[in-house]
Amino acid sequence: xxxxxxxxxxxxxxxxxxxxxxxxxxxxxxxxxxxxxxxxxxxxxxxxxxxxxxxxxxxxxxxxxxxxxxxxxxxxxxxxxxxxxxxxxxxxxxxxxxxxxxxxxxxxxxxxxxxxxxxxxxxxxxxxxxxxxxxxxxxxxxxxxxxxxxxxxxxxxxxxxxxxxxxxxxxxxxxxxxxxxxxxxxxxxxxxxxxxxxxxxxxxxxxxxxxxxxxxxxxxxxxxxxxxxxxxxxxxxxxxxxxxxxxxxxxxxxxxxxxxxxxxxxxxxxxxxxxxxxxxxxxxxxxxxxxxxxxxxxxxxxxxxxxxxxxxxxxxxxxxxxxxxxxxxxxxxxxxxxxxxxxxxxxxxxxxxxxxxxxxxxxxxxxxxxxxxxxxxxxxxxxxxxxxxxxxxxxxxxxxxxxxxxxxxxxxxxxxxxxxxxxx
Amino acid sequence: xxxxxxxxxxxxxxxxxxxxxxxxxxxxxxxxxxxxxxxxxxxxxxxxxxxxxxxxxxxxxxxxxxxxxxxxxxxxxxxxxxxxxxxxxxxxxxxxxxxxxxxxxxxxxxxxxxxxxxxxxxxxxxxxxxxxxxxxxxxxxxxxxxxxxxxxxxxxxxxxxxxxxxxxxxxxxxxxxxxxxxxxxxxxxxxxxxxxxxxxxxxxxxxxxxxxxxxxxxxxxxxxxxxxxxxxxxxxxxxxxxxxxxxxxxxxxxxxxxxxxxxxxxxxxxxxxxxxxxxxxxxxxxxxxxxxxxxxxxxxxxxxxxxxxxxxxxxxxxxxxxxxxxxxxxxxxxxxxxxxxxxxxxxxxxxxxxxxxxxxxxxxxxxxxxxxxxxxxxxxxxxxxxxxxxxxxxxxxxxxxxxxxxxxxxxxxxxxxxxxxxxx
Numbered sequence: 001x002x003x004x005x006x007x008x009x010x011x012x013x014x015x016x017x018x019x020x021x022x023x024x025x026x027x028x029x030x031x032x033x034x035x036x037x038x039x040x041x042x043x044x045x046x047x048x049x050x051x052x053x054x055x056x057x058x059x060x061x062x063x064x065x066x067x068x069x070x071x072x073x074x075x076x077x078x079x080x081x082x083x084x085x086x087x088x089x090x091x092x093x094x095x096x097x098x099x100x101x102x103x104x105x106x107x108x109x110x111x112x113x114x115x116x117x118x119x120x121x122x123x124x125x126x127x128x129x130x131x132x133x134x135x136x137x138x139x140x141x142x143x144x145x146x147x148x149x150x151x152x153x154x155x156x157x158x159x160x161x162x163x164x165x166x167x168x169x170x171x172x173x174x175x176x177x178x179x180x181x182x183x184x185x186x187x188x189x190x191x192x193x194x195x196x197x198x199x200x201x202x203x204x205x206x207x208x209x210x211x212x213x214x215x216x217x218x219x220x221x222x223x224x225x226x227x228x229x230x231x232x233x234x235x236x237x238x239x240x241x242x243x244x245x246x247x248x249x250x251x252x253x254x255x256x257x258x259x260x261x262x263x264x265x266x267x268x269x270x271x272x273x274x275x276x277x278x279x280x281x282x283x284x285x286x287x288x289x290x291x292x293x294x295x296x297x298x299x300x301x302x303x304x305x306x307x308x309x310x311x312x313x314x315x316x317x318x319x320x321x322x323x324x325x326x327x328x329x330x331x332x333x334x335x336x337x338x339x340x341x342x343x344x345x346x347x348x349x350x351x352x353x354x355x356x357x358x359x360x361x362x363x364x365x366x367x368x369x370x371x372x373x374x375x376x377x378x379x380x381x382x383x384x385x386x387x388x389x390x391x392x393x394x395x396x397x398x399x400x401x402x403x404x405x406x407x408x409x410x411x412x413x414x415x416x417x418x419x420x421x422x423x424x
Numbered sequence: 425x426x427x428x429x430x431x432x433x434x435x436x437x438x439x440x441x442x443x444x445x446x447x448x449x450x451x452x453x454x455x456x457x458x459x460x461x462x463x464x465x466x467x468x469x470x471x472x473x474x475x476x477x478x479x480x481x482x483x484x485x486x487x488x489x490x491x492x493x494x495x496x497x498x499x500x501x502x503x504x505x506x507x508x509x510x511x512x513x514x515x516x517x518x519x520x521x522x523x524x525x526x527x528x529x530x531x532x533x534x535x536x537x538x539x540x541x542x543x544x545x546x547x548x549x550x551x552x553x554x555x556x557x558x559x560x561x562x563x564x565x566x567x568x569x570x571x572x573x574x575x576x577x578x579x580x581x582x583x584x585x586x587x588x589x590x591x592x593x594x595x596x597x598x599x600x601x602x603x604x605x606x607x608x609x610x611x612x613x614x615x616x617x618x619x620x621x622x623x624x625x626x627x628x629x630x631x632x633x634x635x636x637x638x639x640x641x642x643x644x645x646x647x648x649x650x651x652x653x654x655x656x657x658x659x660x661x662x663x664x665x666x667x668x669x670x671x672x673x674x675x676x677x678x679x680x681x682x683x684x685x686x687x688x689x690x691x692x693x694x695x696x697x698x699x700x701x702x703x704x705x706x707x708x709x710x711x712x713x714x715x716x717x718x719x720x721x722x723x724x725x726x727x728x729x730x731x732x733x734x735x736x737x738x739x740x741x742x743x744x745x746x747x748x749x750x751x752x753x754x755x756x757x758x759x760x761x762x763x764x765x766x767x768x769x770x771x772x773x774x775x776x777x778x779x780x781x782x783x784x785x786x787x788x789x790x791x792x793x794x795x796x797x798x799x800x801x802x803x804x805x806x807x808x809x810x811x812x813x814x815x816x817x818x819x820x821x822x823x824x825x826x827x828x829x830x831x832x833x834x835x836x837x838x839x840x841x842x843x844x845x846x847x848x
Contacts, residue, residue: 238464
């Protein structure tokens with residue numbers, strides 16, 4: 001086949017390694033704008049500020065038990081034969097503070113979590129005590145010596161004043177919210193969710209609610225991509241499909257690149273005559289970053305940039321589209337959200353079955369991970385063709401098979417990348 | 425100490441094992457009401473219906489390559505010395521169907537994903553072909569024999585007609601959405617999110633935006649619980665804190681049990697005089713299911729039922745409150761959402777360090793899981809007291825330490841339960 005210059009560019013693409021492409025993209029995805037939101041709405045967002053402790057925690061000596069606050073010195077001599085009796089001079093519910101100082105021979109009733117009064121240095125649990133009325137006074141009887149500090153949580157036991165509680169980039173979940181609430185942080189500064197435009201290309205695509213037509217298929221990639229954008233923390237915007245018309249596509253995609261934080265397309269990047277996104281990124285409209293990755297599925301995965309905004313042109317094959325998103329778009333979204341670990345969690349696992357396909361490119365095989373008796377096993381999906389959609393749902397990891405000329409055998413150690421929001 | 429009947433009940437609680445309590449609760453948490461929502465909004469919800477394939481997928485013979493659809497029989501004799509030339513009689517973009525049947529000696533240009541025309545039984549990839557003009561006709565030149573079926577995905581390769589695609593209880597994520605869209609399911613029936621009321625008890629509690637007062641602490645548990653409810657898939661409603669007043673608490677909690685799908689409280693369940701939730705569940709207002717669990721932290725974890733609605737009365741200690749939610753409330757929410765795997769994922773891991781605390785009850789120790797060279801390691805948090813809030817955020821698993829009288833040694837295998845929405 002004889003090729004003109006344009007055709008030559010189409011067929012002779014220079015493949016990048018996945019990591020090279022990720023590094024290239026990293027210089028464009030920076031943490032974005034911030035906003036202040038109420039703590040109650042911050043679940044799942046990423047902190048944009050450092051939070052320091054405005055006071056130690058606990059900030060007063062805290063009783064760890066329901067019982068009596070005492071001076072440990074008063075209990076030195078006591079035993080089951082020789083009980084010590086102390087005058088109960090006050091009762092402190094949680095949230096109240098006693099006006100009384102505990103002096104020798106006295107005690108106060110105290111609840112879990114309440115402030116231990118001045119003078120006391122230990123709390124005896126309720127179940128270890130007896131009470132009596134003696135000469136009109138209520139007295140507490142103890143049979144056992146109690147150590148200094150017993151059941152008293154010291155000031156700053158958990159956190160010192162000015163200690164860094166949370167750093168920027170931290171995902172806010174239950175534990176972070178507990179900390180922020182404890183220190184009175186009721187408004188948090190978080191990164192805004194990036195707004196991601198999603199297009200599909202191809203006149204063969206029907207929308208999900210259109211009746212079937214001969215030769216056409218339903219558009220599934222845009223809905224899948226929207227779900228992946230949500231899972232990654234971004235806000236998806238499904239735009240009208242781009243038909244196989246270069247001028248129209250050019251106009252639509254350029255407009256979206258101005259209006260959104262990034263644009264993701266599926267389809268139109270392989271070598272066919274109608275592969276419009278491929279033609280688009282080779283045009284002067286944008287600067288192409290790459291149009292081939294040394295990976296399967298999705299070797300045609302493409303990216304371009306204009307005015308600092310990224311265009312991710314993914315394969316139209318569902319399997320390749322899914323993988324392209326997870327490897328390239330997800331890290332971008334996570335980085336713009338301020339996440340300090342933008343890439344999929346990488347683990348090592350034992351390959352459960354032989355993987356027989358060979359390739360000059362690295363394969364990202366859909367699969368499942370299982371833990372058995374402390375060991376991780378990776379189970380490749382039965383069908384993992386680029387075009388296959390049905391195994392995506394059953395996969396919770398991508399199994400990384402490096403370029404090889406022979407079978408990768410069961411029992412070999414392989415890298416796996418965790419999917420579905422699993423971030424262990 | 426002498427006890428009256430009420431005090432006796434308070435102190436002599438009969439502990440249940442965690443699993444017993446979970447089984448007891450399971451008879452109350454049933455999948456709830458369903459609703460129909462657009463596919464685009466279904467991310468993260470749980471399917472309430474079985475979805476079968478209305479047609480095979482692919483539903484036509486699909487080209488896996490850009491190239492030419494041919495009859496393999498025509499290529500039997502070809503080699504690099506002996507090229508075969510076929511007349512190109514049509515061009516099929518994706519989404520179009522050719523009117524031409526491929527007869528001996530003919531071929532059509534075809535794109536990836538397009539319907540292979542009648543008569544053709546293979547697709548030759550573009551890069552393997554030459555073209556020439558010959559006697560006014562465009563001809564395709566082939567140098568190599570092509571096998572029957574090459575680059576043609578047969579009808580039903582991924583899915584047969586009437587095959588079950590997804591079962592009820594399935595969490596809808598990117599892969600499920602891809603499948604549903606491919607089959608034209610644009611409205612999905614999902615379980616409604618359970619509405620969970622959250623109270624905290626205790627007059628020591630300040631709201632997160634109140635100024636500090638002596639002896640008081642900020643309410644952090646309700647915000648933490650709201651985050652846990654969201655993570656589990658429910659809809660949290662933070663209600664005004666219940667002060668230490670039995671009648672008031674009774675009225676508020678009973679009203680909430682009528683209006684919401686379940687009520688979660690924190691605090692007021694231990695043995696102190698002000699432990700109002702404990703008093704409440706022992707009253708005639710509700711039927712107590714349990715008020716002691718053989719676990720640490722959170723042995724006072726309590727549950728009750730009224731008119732089929734559950735009240736989860738969790739410990740007020742942040743660590744215990746967190747664990748109580750994950751073990752008892754989360755499975756309830758997941759079950760009502762229709763999830764087929766309501767409990768935390770349980771794995772085995774190697775304990776990284778000695779765990780020195782001993783107890784007659786099972787411990788659920790906050791910790792981290794790490795995977796190294798295919799092996800899972802569990803690392804206990806440095807401080808895991810029930811009252812400690814600061815280590816919740818750094819934990820992605822609970823390490824299960826069974827009742828023991830001795831140290832659990834580094835290197836021993838332990839069970840771990842995955843946290844933070846990790847569902848591998």
